[in-house]
Amino acid sequence: MRIGTFVGAALAATLSQTVSAQTWTDCNPLTTTCPNDTALGMSIRVDFTKGEVNSFVASGSPTYDGDGVSFSVAKPGDAPQLISTFYIMFGRIEITMKAAPGTGIVSSAVLQSDTLDEIDLEWLGVDDGQVQTNYFGKGIVGNYNRGQFNPAPNNQAEWHTYTIDWTQDRIVWLVDNTEIRTQTADSAEENQYPQTPMQFKFGAWAGGDPSNAPGTIEWAGGVTNYENGPYAMKVKSIAVTDYSTGKEYRYKDNSGSWESIEAIDGEINGNVGNVDMITITASAASPTDSGSPRVPAGGIGTASGDATLTQTGWPWVPGATPDEGSVPDGWVMTEEGKLIPNESGSVHPPLVVLLGSLLLGAITFIRHTF
Numbered sequence: 001m002r003i004g005t006f007v008g009a010a011l012a013a014t015l016s017q018t019v020s021a022q023t024w025t026d027c028n029p030l031t032t033t034c035p036n037d038t039a040l041g042m043s044i045r046v047d048f049t050k051g052e053v054n055s056f057v058a059s060g061s062p063t064y065d066g067d068g069v070s071f072s073v074a075k076p077g078d079a080p081q082l083i084s085t086f087y088i089m090f091g092r093i094e095i096t097m098k099a100a101p102g103t104g105i106v107s108s109a110v111l112q113s114d115t116l117d118e119i120d121l122e123w124l125g126v127d128d129g130q131v132q133t134n135y136f137g138k139g140i141v142g143n144y145n146r147g148q149f150n151p152a153p154n155n156q157a158e159w160h161t162y163t164i165d166w167t168q169d170r171i172v173w174l175v176d177n178t179e180i181r182t183q184t185a186d187s188a189e190e191n192q193y194p195q196t197p198m199q200f201k202f203g204a205w206a207g208g209d210p211s212n213a214p215g216t217i218e219w220a221g222g223v224t225n226y227e228n229g230p231y232a233m234k235v236k237s238i239a240v241t242d243y244s245t246g247k248e249y250r251y252k253d254n255s256g257s258w259e260s261i262e263a264i265d266g267e268i269n270g271n272v273g274n275v276d277m278i279t280i281t282a283s284a285a286s287p288t289d290s291g292s293p294r295v296p297a298g299g300i301g302t303a304s305g306d307a308t309l310t311q312t313g314w315p316w317v318p319g320a321t322p323d324e325g326s327v328p329d330g331w332v333m334t335e336e337g338k339l340i341p342n343e344s345g346s347v348h349p350p351l352v353v354l355l356g357s358l359l360l361g362a363i364t365f366i367r368h369t370f
Helices: 004-014 214-220 348-369
Strands: 043-047 056-059 063-065 068-073 081-084 091-098 105-113 118-124 130-136 148-151 160-166 170-175 178-184 198-206 231-242 248-251 261-264 331-333 339-341
Touching: 068 198, 091 105, 091 198, 105 160, 118 160, 130 170, 130 178, 148 170, 148 178, 198 231
Parallel strands: none
Antiparallel strands: 043 231, 056 081, 063 068, 068 231, 081 198, 091 160, 091 231, 105 118, 105 198, 118 130, 130 148, 160 170, 170 178, 248 261, 331 339
């Protein structure tokens, strides 16, 4: 289990350091043996109108108020996001939100695995009538032809709930319980169907920043004028359900297939039948043209470099390694998405480590600053 980065993330949040967000993986199980992924193994529902929760690590500077959590883009380099400390192995995410307006501004909700499997929802600030749906397998972008623009009217001014429901057989995207797209595993390109444990990440960024590649700026709708900002994505609440059970997910080999994933102290698909399944009330109209240029992976027009640093979802700072967070030993998740000490376990060591690291980090920060 990854435990060290939890302390680092807490320290980063305490010092309010702003870093550029990115979709990345620090260890790719396709090429090497990696630490196990912390499993959610249950369902949680988080109400951000009540403030932050420690089961998500912040990058950048999300803010909280009575509407929930806001991801504001005000200047070059702003890319606030929240990243789950846990993974799901098949499951469902729901996000109730308002997309950010503004030319070149992109609001994103992404499921991504350590092998760079990916399932996306993205909203362009120049279009408050559609949402982009997308998927990738193992970081392979192909011809950038898997994206669709699907109906999502008034997505900036009104609250809507967006859902990704993911099984080994198909992915369903919904808006307010209306199905807007279904992708089956059988109809996906060979070895390109997402099927490994996923983290949940969401936030906003400027695809139209003048420093980005021309293809990215064109896809995002044009060059961002920061003087007209700030531009904010707002999230009222989320719900996450893991269709599998257990404490951790382990890759038994380098194949990247779902059959190769082991649920430690649990079962793959062990929650199926124990949770409420999605309710589809209608099907939306057919998708519009996938756009020009072809929709890139996660909003970035080019994915290059080493597999463990391939950028597929957020503005990428080459060589950067942000903290991803994890659930420390002796702590458990509540249904409200909060990490709390397990009364039956030893909780003092994580607290001591956390407080000590915070103090040491603060002293180091002050020394370097002054």
